[in-house]
Amino acid sequence: MFTRFEMERFQSIYENEVDFNLSDSGNHPMSINDLLDKDEIEKFLSMEIYYGYTQGDPRLLEVIKDWYPNTNESNILLTNGSAEANFIMAWTLIKPGDEVVLVLPNYMQVPGLAKNFGAEIKTINLKEELDWHLDLNELEELVTPNTKLISICNPNNPTGAVMTDEEMTAIASIARTNDAYVHSDEVYRGSELGGKETRSFVEFYEKAIVCCGLSKSFAHPGLRIGWLVANEKLIEEIWAHKDYTSLCASVLSQEIAIKVMTKKTRGLVLSRSSEMLNNNLNxxxxxxxxxxxxxxxxxxQAGGMAFVGYKMSINSMELAHKLRTEQSVLIVPGDCYGMDGYLRFGIGSHSDYLSQGLELVSNGIKS
Known part of the structure; x- marks a missing residue:
């Protein structure tokens, strides 16, 4: 039976039907005027709308690689959003019967894909009593020489926890011992609240496959620009699969993405995200x-979301629908992660919008 992506369907159905959408985990989007100057806008408007490079515009690959030490353009494959990046990674690597270790909670796309592609799935949960970190001894016992892939999300969705360098080194060692790939979804990298940027897993392990994009920390979800970073051989194999999907990303989106990912602009965009999130977290x-x-x-520690446990005798999906129908505010229920008793709040909006939305939540849980 096909496993539906319940969280994505929940959001897509309801996010445009409420007055206050607190289900989004990214930062409030920027505008073209925020990003491009007058001359750049004129250049943009005069562009011809041709097919782009299937691997990605070389100018964009060059500025992306600068965010990943010791990589070059051949280590990167551009995709239509990080969702396509995750999909073609899973399609390439996961075959029926492959053993896949999923670190949960997680963005639930890869867990769903692993089931749909026929994987033998093992799970390990982040622990709230460890501030949503892993028990590495438990992971070491779980991973075997039969493990094909370990999938993590760092910074984590939905908890916002960030792995330390020591944790990533340990996971890399466990994977290396068992010759397993590590898939690291890093779309929240760059939105750290403490100022120190998370290192990419590609710095720790030669068989890492990193997924990232412009939707979350970079506040440009509508561009639908994502990418994978991995060793050259694996990128070639995944690229062969991409030839059967979207072929290439929009040349218009790539043109804007080049500006976003240049070092100076990248710093400004990420500083905006971190400042907004710190204020909203308070x-x-x-x-x-x-x-x-x-x-x-x-x-x-990062990302535009807050994962909260609650002490009320109501199922999280029921509570989310109650808030949606009675207060016109949308929040992601923990059920979407298989974790009843929790709610995920988006905190990446403008502060006045967030404040008004939270007031409605207060009204809803009192009624």
Whole structure:
């Protein structure tokens, strides 16, 4: 039976039907005027809309590689959003009967793909009592020489936890011992709240496959620009699969992405994201404090989301629908991650919008 992507379907059905959408995990999008100057806009408007490079515009590959030490253009494959990147990675690597280790909670696309591609799945959960970090001894026991792939999300969706260098080194060692690939979804890299940027897993392991894109930390979801970073041989193999999907990304989106990923602009965009998230996290924490004893919360270290446990006798999906229908505010239920009793709040919007949305949540849980 085909496994549906429940969280994505939940959001896509309802996010445009509510007054306040607090289900998004990215930062509030930027505009063309925010990014391009007058001359750049004129150049953009005069562009011819041709097919682009299937691997990605060489100018874009060059600025992307600068974000990944010791890589070159041949280590990168451009995709239509990080969702396509995850899909063609899974399509390339996961065959029926392959053993796949999933670190949960996680963005649930790869878990769903692994099931649909016939993998033998093992799971290991991040632990709230460890501030949403892994028990590495448990992981070491779980991974075997039969393991084809270990899939992580770092910074993590939905908890916002960030792995330390020591944790990534340990995971790389476990994978290397068992000759397993490590897939690392890194779309929240760059939106760290503490100022220190997370290192990419590609720096730690020769069989890492990193997925990233412009939708979350970079605040340009509508461009649908993503990419994979891996060793050259694996990129070639995944590229062969991409020839059967979207062929290439939009030349218009790539032109804007080149500007986003240049070092100077990249720094400005990510600073904007971190500043917005830090301010909103303080606002969110104050809101939680006003409901003393009702929630449990480990503050995120990165990303535009807050994963909160609650002490109410109602299923999380039921609670999300109650808030949607009665208050016109949308929040992701923990059920979408297989974790009833939790809610994921998006905190990447403008602060006044977030504040109004949270007020509606307060009204909903009191009723």
């Amino acid at each position: 606002l969110f924490q104050s809101w939680l404090d006003s409901h003393d004893g009702l929630f449990t919360f480990v503050p995120p």
